[in-house]
């Protein structure tokens with residue numbers, strides 16, 4: 001089948017057809033999806049009659065005419081004004097995108113829905129993923145949904161509720177002493193020996209496309225405008241890279257105008273390779289030794305998407321900053337108790353981060369700022 005998109009290496013620019021089960025480029029860097037043409041303006045008029053899942057933007061996503069995705073209804077999450085928290089800290093226009101409302105309790109659902117859709121259409125029957133937690137839950141659920149097998153490598157220190165969720169969908173769970181980087185090595189070895197498809201962050205091109213729906217949804221929820229700033233808890237970088245790709249494509253298609261948001265990455269003080277590289281002016285990250293944080297999604301010491309992330313932060317006029325575990329936990333409690341939002345530690349990190357940015361004058365009180373609660377708080381309890 002000829003696809004209406006191809007793949008372009010994000011580093012060396014090599015292009016290839018999207019047929020088969022694409023991994024990374026021979027140069028070792030990730031491929032990005034490039035569509036033959038922008039979605040037609042008519043696609044906008046179709047939106048009002050479509051359900052609020054990420055597939056309402058199917059013309060923007062890697063899906064053929066008439067093709068059904070592997071879906072659990074991911075996307076279409078609330079964009080919540082947080083007036084009480086805003087007033088307490090002096091923000092006039094502060095919002096939270098509530099990604100904990102996704103199937104499997106995190107925004108990982110968007111990427112894995114797209115990846116499992118494309119891979120199963122290309123014949124994959126067995127999947128593997130290394131995870132800091134939530135990608136494992138999402139793969140387990142979408143594999144079950146597609147009727148295929150999944151193996152998940154996770155650190156033994158992953159929150160117990162997340163591990164129970166992975167098992168509950170009948171994925172094969174392998175626990176390792178170490179971090180997601182160690183799990184990644186084991187997952188690649190397993191993929192080689194078993195023929196399973198490795199759907200690690202940026203090792204296949206479609207998780208990014210799923211994450212791109214964050215940008216499309218945000219733009220539509222804000223009446224086809226974009227906020228001044230986005231504060232995002234950054235681990236592997238799919239959210240940041242995917243959202244930026246979405247903004248870029250929206251502008252090219254003429255669906256939004258004006259300047260793009262400043263993108264801010266928040267990392268935990270105990271694992272901040274992107275912050276370190278950003279401040280050093282480096283093009284890529286140096287692996288972070290002994291990564292430690294309660295925000296397990298941020299415990300990514302050596303992300304494959306480092307170059308892409310750093311380029312997004314710089315191009316957008318944003319930056320990368322750290323918060324401590326104490327700060328992110330206190331901020332999560334604030335979202336929980338003042339707003340009723342079931343905040344993950346990672347979601348708390350974005351509130352802690354924006355307080356820091358405002359204190360430094362990098363974000364102004366009247367600016368429209370969107371924080372991301374990337375996962376549900378209950379996954380981290382019990």
Ligand SMILES: *Cc1c(COP(=O)(O)O)cnc(C)c1O
Nearest residue numbers: 134235236237238239297346375
């Ligand atoms: C995976 C994860 C992150 C990090 O996301 P990236 O887009 O890979 O940087 C943040 N928060 C939660 C809850 C996660 O599961």
